[in-house]
Amino acid sequence: MRFTAIILALAACVNAFTIVFENKCSYTVWPAVGKAPEGVPDRSVAWGARVDPGKSASFGVDDYALGIRAWGRTGCDANGANCATGACVGGLVCTDAGLQNNAIVSEYGYGDYGQWGGKRCSWNLSHVNLAINLNTKLSSSDGQSVLCRAGNCPVDQAFDVTDRYSAVRNSALGQTYTHTFCA
Numbered sequence: 001m002r003f004t005a006i007i008l009a010l011a012a013c014v015n016a017f018t019i020v021f022e023n024k025c026s027y028t029v030w031p032a033v034g035k036a037p038e039g040v041p042d043r044s045v046a047w048g049a050r051v052d053p054g055k056s057a058s059f060g061v062d063d064y065a066l067g068i069r070a071w072g073r074t075g076c077d078a079n080g081a082n083c084a085t086g087a088c089v090g091g092l093v094c095t096d097a098g099l100q101n102n103a104i105v106s107e108y109g110y111g112d113y114g115q116w117g118g119k120r121c122s123w124n125l126s127h128v129n130l131a132i133n134l135n136t137k138l139s140s141s142d143g144q145s146v147l148c149r150a151g152n153c154p155v156d157q158a159f160d161v162t163d164r165y166s167a168v169r170n171s172a173l174g175q176t177y178t179h180t181f182c183a
């Protein structure tokens with residue numbers, strides 16, 4: 001029984017990537033994760049948490065998932081609802097993947113690059129039609145990172161329009177991504 005549990009735990013590890021939310025702000029931030037491949041919300045991936053200054057929280061996502069979006073909410077009420085920025089439909093856990101959140105997002109999606117790299121995770125920061133509500137850094141455990149601050153967000157760091165691909169990054173499956181608020 002114990003042996004089976006260990007095998008299952010290992011299997012879960014090798015098939016997932018992790019998003020760590022690190023709060024460097026002087027105020028509480030409520031991170032959220034949702035899934036909306038092709039812009040259609042899929043509630044099978046939905047998570048939210050409260051992260052006080054200096055703290056962090058993490059969430060695991062299947063390596064083969066598409067359309068994963070993660071962002072930070074500020075000024076929420078005691079239930080993690082009615083946020084001033086980054087608000088979604090739902091409360092602490094969003095039911096709409098935050099598609100109307102008007103907040104910078106980190107995005108992740110599985111891709112098979114075949115002979116050009118095999119199975120990878122494609123990831124980016126994006127503020128296409130969105131406010132940069134939090135200065136945000138996104139780094140992967142393989143050493144790559146991008147940084148977008150309000151007033152200083154170069155186009156090779158975060159998408160500002162959908163077809164400017166200089167902001168795209170990709171990594172091997174199973175990485176840990178650190179999404180830092182107030183970077």
Ligand SMILES: *[C@@H]1O[C@H](CO)[C@@H](O)[C@H](O)[C@H]1NC(C)=O
Nearest residue numbers: 107108109122124126159162
């Ligand atoms: C960012 O990456 C995600 C996941 O790979 C992808 O779905 C999305 O289209 C990318 N963002 C932009 C603006 O292209």
